[in-house]
Amino acid sequence: MALHPQVASALKMAEELNLPALNTQTPEAARAAAKVNTAAAPTEHDDVHSVRDTVIPGPGGDLPVRIYTPSEATDHSLIVWFHGGGWVIGDLDNEDPACRVISNATNSVIVSIDYRLSPDVRFPEPVEDCYAGLLWAHKHATELGADGSRIGVAGTSAGGNLSAAVCLMARDRNGPKISHQVLFCPVIDHDYGTASYSSNAEGYMLSRDSMIWFWDHYIGPDGDGSHPYASPIRADSLTDLPAATIIAAEYDPLVDEAEAYANALKAAGNDVTYNCYAGMIHGFNGRVGIFDRSREALAEAAGRLTASLSA
Helix, strand or coil, X not given: CXXXXXXXXXXHHXXXXXXXXXXXXXXXXXXXXXXXXXXXXXXXXXXXXXEEEEEEEECCEEEEEEEEECCCCXXXXXXXXXXCCCCCXXXXXXXXXXXXXXXXXXXXXXXXXXXXXXXXXXXXXXHHHHHHHXXXXXXXXXXXXXXXXXXXXXXXXXXHHHHHXXXXXXXXXXXXCCXXXXXXXXXXXXXXXXXXXXXXXXXXXXXXXXXXXHHHHHHCCCCCCCCXXXXXXXXXXXCCCCEEEEEEEEECCCHHHHHXXXXXXXXXXCCXXXXXXXXXXXXHHHCCCCCHHXXXXXXXXXXXXXXXXXX
């Protein structure tokens, strides 16, 4: 399918700005630019009963978190959220619009984790931050007004990667039971050889060169990109994992690995729904108020989450 007209318009506007390629910038410059772009984006921020920022203890010190509570009730389900940004950029504002939509739609408390970024720290420290966030949310569920036996995880891009890794960690470490994982446009494998990495290498916001830049900062010169907590599809076993909703975009370098992971999870006996949104680009789900299909994707994810977290 051709690019959706809303996507085509957004890409044209981005091209006219003539901004430097991400992979030509320092991490510090890229982070600063990302903050400006996030603040300037005309996204919609749905009202939620309560949104508060706080800090929790993490492996390397305090971790900032943002907690979304949809009502005064005390029987919410619980979702732990990890933002995108290639492990290098991004913060709690990245997916604030999506968190608001999902919190209301699923009647869930969402704890969004601002894990440490690379290359300030490298793999596995960011994913250990995320796992620590899961443990904290589970331990404090009651005081959050949530049920610690009904937990989901979710995230976009690198956040989808971290969500998948946390599910593996929780299984391997006998951690809290996770009922559902939502992976939006996830990074799944340290491999640039897929067909979609070639066909969608340039011109659709996220480029192949940018993904190489992200991975290089995340794992470093001596890192192991094949480790299953970095590349979840390379785990020795994918059995006994939470139900999964994997949402991909047609014009995304990562679409092939998202589909491959969905197929691998299914083959291992897990409950999986995979949907590739035609005409969309990487991270479209977070552009609430910019792309109409963002709300469609979030509604799909919310339906699946609700079914798992109410079971």
